Amino acid sequence: MRCWAGLATVLKVSIGDALFWQVTESSMPTVLKIRGFxxxxxxxxxxxxxxxxxxxxxxxCxxxxxxxxxxxxxxIPSNQLRExxxxxxxxxxxxxxxxxxYHNN
Incomplete structure (x- = not known):
């Protein structure tokens, strides 16, 4: 699987309504996607x-x-910031x- 920008090889795991990523390399690694964020x-x-x-x-933000x-x-509106x-x-x-x-590599 490739990250949005195609810059990283990732392992995607879904737990409940959250998606988690294990990033191997990227200039903008995504580590969590949940509720549209x-x-x-x-x-x-x-x-x-x-x-x-x-x-x-x-x-x-x-x-x-x-x-x-x-x-x-x-x-980002204040109600979304609270979420x-x-x-x-x-x-x-x-x-x-x-x-x-990521930052200690």
Missing amino acids: RFHFYSDERGEAAHIHVRSAEGE KFWLSPVSLARNRG IERIVYEYQQFLLEKYYE
Whole structure:
């Protein structure tokens, strides 16, 4: 299977309503897709604290992972931001593991 941009080889696993990806290489790896939100990293951000980017149909936001807090929002309505924040809390440990797995390579 190939990632959206065709830049990574990934293993996709579905658990309930969430899709998880194991990324081997990419400049923008997606690690979780749930409820219309795509959770991903950018490869050129190694100097920053652990965070996740989230894309929706309306825009993109960035959340710090420890502690969980909104870093930036571009176009996502507040009701969706609250839902994204709940998802980040729910999957915080998984997202942190994937962040360090990707950025420490």
